[in-house]
Amino acid sequence: MNRSKRGNMLLACLVSITLLAGCSSGKSADSGGGKAQDAADAKINQEGFPIVNDSITVKAFAAKFFANADWNNIRLWKDYEKKSNIHVQWDTVQTETLKEKRNLLLAGNDYPEMFYASAFSRSDLLKYGKQGVFIPLNDLIDKYAPNFKAVMEKYPIIAKGLTMPDGNIYGLPTIYDPEFKSVLYGTPWVKQEWLDKLGLKQPETLDDFYNMLKAFKEKDPNGNGQKDEIAWGAVGTAGIVNYLRGSFGLNNHGTSNLNVDTDPETGNIRFIPADPRYKELLQFVNKLYKDGLLEQDIVSVKSTEVDAKGMQGLLGVSDSVDPVAIYNQKGYVGLSVLKGPHGDQEYNAYGSPLGNIGMFVLTDKAKHPEAMMRWMDYFYSDEGIKLFFMGWKDETYTEDANGNVDYTDEIKNNPNGLNLDQAVGQYLIWPGGYYPGFVKQKFFKGAEGLPTSVENAKKAEPYVLPQDQVWPPFNFTQDEQSELTTIQTDIETYVNEMRDKFITGNESFDNWDQYVAALKKMGVDRYVAIYQSASERYAK
Numbered sequence: 001m002n003r004s005k006r007g008n009m010l011l012a013c014l015v016s017i018t019l020l021a022g023c024s025s026g027k028s029a030d031s032g033g034g035k036a037q038d039a040a041d042a043k044i045n046q047e048g049f050p051i052v053n054d055s056i057t058v059k060a061f062a063a064k065f066f067a068n069a070d071w072n073n074i075r076l077w078k079d080y081e082k083k084s085n086i087h088v089q090w091d092t093v094q095t096e097t098l099k100e101k102r103n104l105l106l107a108g109n110d111y112p113e114m115f116y117a118s119a120f121s122r123s124d125l126l127k128y129g130k131q132g133v134f135i136p137l138n139d140l141i142d143k144y145a146p147n148f149k150a151v152m153e154k155y156p157i158i159a160k161g162l163t164m165p166d167g168n169i170y171g172l173p174t175i176y177d178p179e180f181k182s183v184l185y186g187t188p189w190v191k192q193e194w195l196d197k198l199g200l201k202q203p204e205t206l207d208d209f210y211n212m213l214k215a216f217k218e219k220d221p222n223g224n225g226q227k228d229e230i231a232w233g234a235v236g237t238a239g240i241v242n243y244l245r246g247s248f249g250l251n252n253h254g255t256s257n258l259n260v261d262t263d264p265e266t267g268n269i270r271f272i273p274a275d276p277r278y279k280e281l282l283q284f285v286n287k288l289y290k291d292g293l294l295e296q297d298i299v300s301v302k303s304t305e306v307d308a309k310g311m312q313g314l315l316g317v318s319d320s321v322d323p324v325a326i327y328n329q330k331g332y333v334g335l336s337v338l339k340g341p342h343g344d345q346e347y348n349a350y351g352s353p354l355g356n357i358g359m360f361v362l363t364d365k366a367k368h369p370e371a372m373m374r375w376m377d378y379f380y381s382d383e384g385i386k387l388f389f390m391g392w393k394d395e396t397y398t399e400d401a402n403g404n405v406d407y408t409d410e411i412k413n414n415p416n417g418l419n420l421d422q423a424v425g426q427y428l429i430w431p432g433g434y435y436p437g438f439v440k441q442k443f444f445k446g447a448e449g450l451p452t453s454v455e456n457a458k459k460a461e462p463y464v465l466p467q468d469q470v471w472p473p474f475n476f477t478q479d480e481q482s483e484l485t486t487i488q489t490d491i492e493t494y495v496n497e498m499r500d501k502f503i504t505g506n507e508s509f510d511n512w513d514q515y516v517a518a519l520k521k522m523g524v525d526r527y528v529a530i531y532q533s534a535s536e537r538y539a540k
Contacts, residue, residue, distance in 0.1 A: 044144075044368070044370050044371050044374070046144075047146075049083050049084060049085075050083065050084055050085035051084040051085060051086055051371050051374045051375060052084070052085045052086060052368070052371050053085070054085070055085045055086070055087060056085070056086055056087070056367075056368055056371065057086075057087045057088075057089055058086060058087070058088050058089065058113050058114055058366075058367075058368065058371075058372060059088075059089050059091070059112040059113050059114070059365075060088050060089065060090055060091070060112050060113065060114040060115070060116050061090075061091045061092070061093075061101075061102070061105060061111070061112045061114070061115050061116070061118060062090060062091075062092050062093075062115070062116040062117045062118060063092065063093055063094070063095045063098040063117050063118055063119065063434050064092045064093075064094065064095070064117070064429060064432070064434070065094070065095060065425075065431060065432030065434060066422070066425040066431065066432070067094060068425075069425050069426070069429065071090040071092050071429065072089070072090050074426075074427065074428075074429065075391075075427045075428075076387070076388070076391075076427060076428050076429060077090070077429075079387075079392075080375075080378075080387075084374075084375055084378075086371060086372075086375055088114075091112065095432070095434060098118065098119065102115070102118055102120075106128065106133065111133070111363055111365065112363065112365065113362065113363055113365045113366040113367065113372070114360070114361070114362055114363070114366065114372055115358075115360070115361040115363070116359070116360055116435075116436065117359055117429075117434045117435050117436065118358065118359070118361065119356050119358055119359060119434065120171060120356075120358025120359075120361060121358060122164075122357065122358070122473065122475050122476070123476070123481045123485070124358065125164065125170040125171050125357065125358050125361070126164050126165070126166070126170070126475070126476075126477075126478060126481065127478070127481075128170070129164065129166070129168055129170040130166070130478065132364055133363055133364055134170045134171070134361050134362070134363060134364075135170075135362050135363065135364055135366065135369060136168040136169065136170065137168075137169045137170060137171070137172065137362065137373070138167075138168060138169050140362075140369055140370060140373040141169065141373065143370070144370050144373040144374045144377065145373050145374070145376070145377035145380070146377065147377050147378070147380040147381040147384075148172065148376075148377050148380045151175060151380055151438065155178060155353065157352055157353065157354065157467070157470070157472055158173070158175060158353070158354055160472065160538060161173075161352060161354040161357065161472030161473065161475075162354070162357050163475070164475050165475055165476065165477045165537065170358075170361065171357050171358040171359065171360060171361045172357070172359060172360035172361075172376060172436045173354055173355055173356060173357040173358075173359055173360075173436060174355030174356055174359055174433075174435060174436055174437060174439065175353055175354060175355065175380075175437070175438045175439065176353045176354075176355060176439045177353065177438065177439060177440045177441065178353045178467065179440075179441065180439060180440060180441040180444070180448075180449075181454075181457040181458075181461060182441070182448050182449070182450075182453040182454045182456060182457035183439060183441070183444070183448040183449070184350050184351075184353060184457075185347060185349070185350035185457060185460055185464055186334060186448075186453060186456040186457050186460060187243065187334045187335040187336070187337060187347065187456060187459070187460050188239065188240075188243055188317050188318060188319040188334075188335050189317065189318045189319075189320075189322060189323055189332035189333065189334060189335070189456070190202070190212075190316065190317050190332060190333060190334075190335050191221075191313075191315070191316050191317070191329075191331060191332055192331050192332065192333050193221075193331050194216055194221035194222070194229075194316055195212070197221050197223070198215050198216075198219055198221055200212055200215060202335070202336045203335070203336060203338060204336060204338065204339060205338060205339050206244075206247065206284060206338055206339075206340060206341065208338075209338055210287070210288065210293070212316075213231035213232060213288065213293040213316065213317070214231070214291065214293060216229050216231040216293075216316035216317075217229060217231045217292060217293055217316075221316070222313065222314070228314055229314055229316060230295055230309055230314050230315050230316065231292075231293045231294070231316045231317065232288070232293060232294045232295065232315075232316065232317045232319075233295050233306050233309055233310060233314070233315035233316070233317065233318055233319075234294075234295060234298060234306065234318070234319045234320075235298075235301055235302070235303050235306050236298065236299065237285065237298055237299065237499060237500055237503050239319030239320075240285055240288070240294065240319065241281065241282075241285060241499065242255065242349035243319065243335075243349060244281055244284070244285070244338070244340075245281070245348050245349055246337065246340075246344060246345070246346030246347050246348035246349065246463065247281075247337070247338045247339065247340030247344055247345065247346070248277045248278070248280055248281045248340050248341070248342070248344060249264070249277055249340065249342060249344040249346070250272050250275070250277055250278060250281070250348065251272065251348040251349070252264070252346075252348065252465070252469070253465070253469055253470060253471040254348060254349075254350055254351050254352065254465060254469075254470040254471060255348065255349055255350060255351050256351035256352050256354075256470070256471050256472050256473045257471055257473060257474055257531065258272075259271060259272050259273055259492065259495065260272060260528070260531045260535075262535075268532060269528050269531045269532040269535055270528075271519075271524055271527070271528050273495045273498075273499070273519075274515075274516045274519055274524065277342075279509065279512055280341065282499065282502045282503055282509075283502075283509060285503050286502060286503050286504075286505060286509075289503050289504055289505070290505060298504075299500045299503075299504060307326070307327065310323055310326065310327035310329065311327045311328065311329070313327075313329050315327075315329075317335065318332065321447035321448065321453070322447055322450055322452045322453055322456075324450070324452065325446075325447035325450065326447070332452070333452070333455075333456070334452075334455065334456030334457075334459045334460065336459070337459075337460055337462075337463040345463055346463050346464075346465070347460045347463040347464050348464075348465060350464070350470075351470070351472070351473075352470050352471065352472035352473075354472045354473075359434075359435060359436035359437075360376050360436040376436065379436070379437045379438070380437065380438045382440075382443075384437075385437065385438050385440055385443050386405070386443050388428065388430060388435075388437055388443075389428070389430055389439075389443040389444055389445070390405050390407070390443055390445075391424075391427050391428055392427075394408075395408070396408060396410075396411055396424075396427055396428075397411075403442075404442075405442070405443065405445075406445065407420070407423075407424070407445060410423070411423045411424060420445075441454075471535070471538065474531065474534035474535065474537075474538060475534065475537075476530065476534055480530045480533065480534070483526065483530060484527070484530055486523075487522060487523040487524075487526065487527055488527065490522055491519065491522050491523065491524055491527055494518065494519070494522065495519075498515055
């Protein structure tokens, strides 16, 4: 992500402000919410291992993807217990039942000392933080998390995105390294063989793009004498709309706050789905759909159906990860960033490096919050990141003389027929993507780390937003969140429904004004005002 970096002085001021604001919440920031003890009294080592001299047990709740992975016996946690002297007693649930179980624990006052991989929303972090259930982490970060603190200092967007309106930080996030550009952005994938066979170049404009898709549909690029090619294969319309946002000058702060950006004319918050440029975008996609250039069941098609077509090599364009990783189809390359009707040529369909910020939370029941902050901080260090994603040298990964790592053959070509995620999941817990931590290209070997994905990101990079223009998801005050809760779901559901209706022709563009009027009745002006306040806080 080609973004300018800010100096440490700004971050130092920001951290100081958040720490002071944390002190003003009625609890001592030094106490970490009233539970922290002096490190010497708790026999906690300030650095190095073990973290504590005397073994401690901590109760924790977490979500996981693999039902067969027993976190109380999985090697990652057993080895880390030996290293840290901290035994975590895990209570885990599948992600499908996470929200229900998590809420029951909190409602029944039966919650643990630590929530891990529990994906709390920003509104929940503030709600339970204000109630004193989640303890402020500001001072604990300052004293016991040198690795995480260094990340905040290097990338101020992290600290700004974590800090609630009351000045406190209540959760630690998943962070996607801003230098790992292919995990943050990349255009859809086009089948180069079909371009070559039809004598086509990469499209540069919307007209080029239309003509390419039309040729894929009509000129039999797979040479089987049948019109079975799917020009654009995808589940849902969001992929193509997002790809084209920057070509219509929309989302000039990225997509973390998907429906708002800055109006270039007024400098105020703009509600994108009511903007004339957004209407133009939908009209173009409607043309593609009407002319059969998109998957015709794109609104209702199941992923398994698209996957089946992908594995047969029938997709001209795929808006997922490199098809070699999911369809075993080689030869796809990243699409170009297209120039739109008003001269815009931007790739804005990506968010900030800050993932879910509620992935690590300490509650007011935590007996050793300092120790647990050190426990978590290790996984923001290179050594901890390598362990978390790769495991153990010469057992689960190999390393060459230049420090490049890769999984062993037993992981990549598992003799028991396990795919990579399943094989890794026998030892580690990252497959599925639910975890706090720091995703670095050097240690992450998923599809986004493939050389083709890296090349795709390089192609898009000249057209992506500068780093200091990208917004993380905004944080709202309790009053703002209360108002948003009553209007946001209805507005955003309506926007998505009407997007699909306009694209498929089930709603005429002649009714655009009625659509905008309906949004106003649903409270979109207040929605915009709340986002305006949040954006002004963020700018400060």
